[in-house]
Amino acid sequence: xxxxxxxxxxxxxxxxxxxxxxxxxxxxxxxxxxxxxxxxxxxxxxxxxxxxxxxxxxxxxxxxxxxxxxxxxxxxxxxxxxxxxxxxxxxxxxxxxxxxxxxxxxxxxxxxxx
Amino acid sequence: xxxxxxxxxxxxxxxxxxxxxxxxxxxxxxxxxxxxxxxxxxxxxxxxxxxxxxxxxxxxxxxxxxxxxxxxxxxxxxxxxxxxxxxxxxxxxxxxxxxxxxxxxxxxxxxx
Numbered sequence: 001x002x003x004x005x006x007x008x009x010x011x012x013x014x015x016x017x018x019x020x021x022x023x024x025x026x027x028x029x030x031x032x033x034x035x036x037x038x039x040x041x042x043x044x045x046x047x048x049x050x051x052x053x054x055x056x057x058x059x060x061x062x063x064x065x066x067x068x069x070x071x072x073x074x075x076x077x078x079x080x081x082x083x084x085x086x087x088x089x090x091x092x093x094x095x096x097x098x099x100x101x102x103x104x105x106x107x108x109x110x111x112x113x114x
Numbered sequence: 115x116x117x118x119x120x121x122x123x124x125x126x127x128x129x130x131x132x133x134x135x136x137x138x139x140x141x142x143x144x145x146x147x148x149x150x151x152x153x154x155x156x157x158x159x160x161x162x163x164x165x166x167x168x169x170x171x172x173x174x175x176x177x178x179x180x181x182x183x184x185x186x187x188x189x190x191x192x193x194x195x196x197x198x199x200x201x202x203x204x205x206x207x208x209x210x211x212x213x214x215x216x217x218x219x220x221x222x223x224x225x226x
Contacts, residue, residue, distance in 0.1 A: 004157070019117070031212060032216050042202060042216035043158070091157055098212045100165075102145045105157035 002026070002103055004106035006092050012112045021077045021109045025094030030064055032075050033095075033103060034059075034067060035042045038088040046090075049075060117141050120203055120217025129226050133190040137203035137217045140184065144215075147179050148204040149188045152219065158202055162188065193224045 005024045011069050013019050026034050034046040045059040049069045060066070064083075069075040079086055093103040120137045127133055135149075146165050150158035161176035164170045170177045178187040186205075190197055203217040 030138060031211070035214075035216075040122070041220070042118070042154055042218045043204075043214070045213045046212050048213055050211065059213075068226070076140045093157075095212060100206055102163060103212065103214065104161050105150075105159070107155075110155075 004092055004094055006090075006106040006109050007085075008109060009107065010110045010112075012114065014114055015084060016081055018078065018080045019082055019111065019112070021079075021090050023075045023077070023092030023106060024092075025073065025075070025092070026104055027073075028072050029094035029096055029104075030072060031095045031098035031101070032069060033093045034075070035091045035093065036079055036088045037091055037108070043091060046077070048098070079111075082111075084113050087111055087113045115140060118203060118205055118215050118217045121220060122218045124221040124223065126223045126225065127193055129193060129195060129224055131193050131224070133188075133193050133197070133222060133224075135188040135190075135201050135203075135220050135222070137186050138184055139186070139205050139215075141207070141215075142184070142203040143206075143207045146206045147177070147186050148206070149175075149177055149212070150202040150204055150216075152200045152202060161201075193222075195224050196225055197200075198223045204212075 033048040035043040048056040089108040091108045093100040093105045149162040152158040176189040200219040202219045204214040
């Protein structure tokens with residue numbers, strides 16, 4: 001079956017512009033996670049969705065970052081007024097219902113802010 | 115101090131070698147332990163998952179957890195060039211909705 005998909009694969013933007021990153025989780029998975037992977041760093045948790053609500057947004061680094069999920073499926077991560085330090089790989093994962101279940105990752109979106 | 119520490123390597127070994135990858139963690143609330151493999155420009159994929167102290171074996175891979183020492187390991191036997199990747203330890207708490215805390219990742223190269 002189809003895995004987690006993310007788009008775009010790569011995004012180059014200018015400092016100050018807004019970007020939207022999209023995640024399509026595995027069909028039927030209610031839990032969705034966003035992580036960020038910077039050069040030399042492990043994956044950092046950003047936000048967790050259960051259905052359309054986000055009970056844990058504790059990893060969002062600033063108020064320039066926001067995310068939403070609609071229809072219990074697709075999620076969009078938005079970064080406003082991008083900064084060079086936002087350059088990273090943004091990874092999305094989904095699991096059947098959250099908790100300690102296996103998280104399946106998408107291929108990521110590579111964001112470069114010039 | 116990071117909650118999960120992992121030696122980033124890089125680690126280079128000859129084909130057929132036994133590889134040992136390690137992580138330490140500081141939070142006693144962590145309850146489940148995973149190892150992910152990540153090939154270049156791909157997302158991480160789950161290799162091993164365990165809840166308890168002790169060893170878990172799957173083919174050439176063995177995951178070891180020592181909760182008393184807050185130490186986890188992944189052993190790869192008879193390593194192959196196809197094992198060349200970044201290996202990430204990931205640890206979760208039962209109270210955090212499945213949020214995972216990752217180590218930095220160890221870059222492994224297995225040369226023929």
